[in-house]
Amino acid sequence: MRLFAAADLPSTVREELAAWGAACAARVPALRAVPGERMHITLVFLGTRPDEEAEGIGSLVTACAAGPVGVELGDVLWLAPRRPHVLTLEVRDPTGRLGELQARVSAALEAGAGYEPERRRYRPHATVARVRKGERVRPDDVALPPAPQGEVALESLTLYRSVLGRAPRYEPVARVALA
16 A cells, blocks of 8 residues: 555635646646645655555554644645646645644654655645646746635544555545544
């Protein structure tokens, strides 16, 4: 299984982000919008793990929940900046609670599941569109519609299984509410 831990956005926010991603893709043909049901804020990407580890990893992840987490939708953020492959919105963490949650999940998975934490700084974001294979986008040459803004209370902490294919999907393995 390909596994990752994520904080879930409310459905109304996912729908708003999906509509914005679709509007961006309509203006920039090199983009493919991400459907709302696949939007989340990744905390830790574990990669491929044996199926029999999923339940234990799910318990490690859900044990990290510690109350509500509020964030703000921020600026447009192209990743990677020099040759973007995704269009995202920055997720701001004014209270530091999202960063604390990410650190707890990372530490729990390092101690209990052999996860090796990334060396780069955690940069929360919500992916709204992907650059189509073989295409290239120059962010300075792109005029996007105004991005959604506002405060968001994250709903839940979830361990997802990523199912790749023509229409990739994310299946929850374990989930706990954050509110």
